[in-house]
Amino acid sequence: MTETTTPQARPVLSPWLQGQLTTLLERRGHAWLLQGPSGLGQYTLGLELARAWLCEAPTKQGACYQCRSCHAVDVRTHADLRTLMPEALALELNWPLDEKTQKDLDDKKRKPSKEIRVEAARDMVAFSQQTRSGGSTKVVFVYPAERMNHVTANTILKTLEEPPGECRFVLASEAAHQLLPTIRSRCQTHTMIWPSEAESLSWLQTQGVPAADAAVLLCAAGGRPEDALDLANAGLKAAIWAGLPKAVLRGDVGAVSDATPSQAIAMLQKLCHDLLALRTGGEPRFFMAADLPAAGTVNSLTQWSKDLMDAARTSEHPYNAGLMFEALVARAQTALRAKD
Ligand SMILES: [Zn+2]
Known part of the structure; x- marks a missing residue:
């Protein structure tokens, strides 16, 4: 197969997410729970952590964005990365669904789920038992973790506690209090950091939000910069x-x-x-x-x-x-x- 894509430039993370990523990469632990209210970047941080764990040439700051592994994460085809998400959210964020699910949805047999389905959790358990396809680790990314009902959460529990072979987990949650205590206790917890108002405002401007709108939209979003960007992107x-x-x-x-x-x-x-x-x-x-x-x-x-x-x-x-x-x-x- 010919490689036709050009390597991506490393995207600039917001300064507060970059700081948290660097800290998390210095620490060991096979299962992390990123928790905090919405709009602080749990999804972005979780994905960057997964990307860095899988990368063939990671630096202290994160993934290299040049290697085969980084490319496979970009095009959503990495064989050693498994995402557990509600189907509706996976579609919104461009993550592929398995063939059977996609067919059911195409045939309109049912609507995309808003919870993480137990079938997806069972697939993840099977994934964790397979041999790695290439690199040194496999990664499971669960987002938002609070969308697992009790059955789904119990399905992943044992794998989370004792992953077969090398398998790391990152769970990101905007409502960690809704998680089963047994899930929380098996993870190391990282509480998302709130950026200062000045950091948020300057970041919003780098994302194309006009200075005149940034302060009011940040206030409208209760001080959560990613939520403010969503409001701006929705045309507010x-x-x-x-x-x-x-x-x-x-x-x-x-x-x-x-x-x-x-x-x-x-x-x-x-x-x-x-x-x-x-x-x-x-x-x-x-x-x-x-x-x-x-x-x-x-x-x-x-x-x-x-x-x-x-x-x-x-x-x-x-x-x-x-x-x-x-x-x-x-x-x-x-x-x-x-x-x-
Ligand atoms: Zn890489």
Whole structure:
């Protein structure tokens, strides 16, 4: 086979992820659990760790990005790397599914799973027992680890504890408290580091987010830089976010109708959180204080917060998204207009 691809340049990791990668590579341990809230880079760090473990010429900073192994990770065909992900997420992140799964999905026999299926976990156990194809180790990358139900988690437990031959694990989780304690106890834990605001803002600008938008979007994402980048990539502009509270107070459905139903609910939950914080003497977290109207009462906002939680549970199957947005904004307006 002729090698036609040119080696990739090593991508620049954000400085806080690079620091964590260097530290993790200095440490031993066959199973790592990367934990912390979303938006801090668990997926990126987990993948870079796996890539470096598999690389034929790794440096202290990580994989070389030049060797056959690095190339195979890039094109998602590395025989010694196994990812365990919900099928829906694997498709989104361009990881191939096994033939049978892909066929079932192509034939529309079922929808892509949102959990890590026990069948995939069993395949992983078989993978761990196979001989390595080339390098010195095999790697299993589980993300997000909290999407394993108890059956799936129990399936990987023994392999995680005593991997046959050389096999290393990296589990990344945005809700590690939901993991079985037995899974947590078999891993060494790394808690993701929060970057400073200045680091986050300068990184967002290197990712193409205009300086004028970066601060507001970082605030909208609760200080989590990767979430802020997702918001920017979804087309959210600072001015729209800043104007959201007053638009909702006016009953303007346009404030949320560009989002998906679950995104719209998440936006309103942030607004509700901040208005309640202001009403109870706290600090807003997602909006600038100047953009928040003095609206609603503790009672009306608390009740609205409960209604939003109920809506979040059912938002994946809206009967009609347009009607749902209208109902959400009307409900919000009632809460905001309530007076003591
Ligand atoms: Zn390499």
